[in-house]
Amino acid sequence: MIPQSRQILWNLGRRRYSPTMAENPLRVLRDQIDALNGDLLHLLNERLQLIEQVQELKARTGRPMFDPARESRELDGMLLANRGPMTADQVRAIFKEVFKLSLGHMQQETRRVLRVHRGEQPDSIYEIAGHSFGGSAQLIAGPCSVESAEQLDLVAGKLRSLGVRFLRGGAFKPRTSPYSFQGLGIAGLRMLREAADRHGMAVVSEILDPRHIDAALEYSDVLQVGTRNMYNYELLKLLGRSNKPVMLKRGFMATLEEFILAAEYIAHEGNEQIILCERGIRTHEKWTRNTLDLAAIPLLRQETPFPVVVDVAHGTGRKDLMVPMARAAIAAGANGVMVEVHPNPPLALSDNEQQMDFDEIETFVGAVLG
């Protein structure tokens, strides 16, 4: 049977009549080329269908999707069989594209079967300590590190008066140097809880170590996974077995594919209350602390049903950029923006350059949400 694609191309190429070679050799040759194009198209599609079957089989038997040794054997076989006029280099180049096509197709298929894949799912909206999260943009604000009960009470009071409902604060601090302030630990979590309860707010705080899971569940409403831990799959699995929302920050060198797969680790264990946080990635740029990837916002929202938060504090490290970047994030579809606030930033024990004082946060809230 003539493949349908060949028939269509052949019909398209056919004009009123089919000339003979003597009448119009160019037309005859071109008609043959059109027919072969149809065959190639049909064969490539047939090959992709077989790839889909192989993928399904591999998924069922737990075998790795990508098998470079097999590709290399396929290529060797074709080089042996090649009788020209294609050169060996041309055969290699063309099949490199064919293999790339299969890999891309497989990756697309893999994404479609992920739990975190949006599919037909509506936007996820969570009820967190009496506040809804996931629809229109919310602010998550608070100090970089929890330093004292007084500091938190002042910050929470100010934020609440500005309408902020989500209080952040690091009790366990992942610092670049082991000699920098490491956080107040569980005592800090307790202070966060007290300040949040006093002011009717929800607590967002980072968990670094699986040994702190009980305390984190007791005192926090949203468990934050920091950029350094996005690849800590054991921690992600543990959080996946909890019943509290997890805010997963993008690894500072993670691709979006890796970010989404990290979220899959959480969802795979049963917890689908996930918030994705874009916090900038490391590039060659030196004028900002990180390069905030704004394209990640619509991409993550297209690919998953989860709310996306943009941390403009760690994402830029610069107070003069926070208003424009927060506005840009919301315009691009972010469901939340995170910033750092301290009663006296120059005296802060961490990130004192990027924490806003009370006047600055007031201006920021007015400019971004007002």
Ligand code: PEP
């Ligand atoms: C934080 O939000 O406190 C933090 C440490 O951020 P990141 O993990 O993005 O560096």
Ligand code: MN
């Ligand atoms: Mn910080």
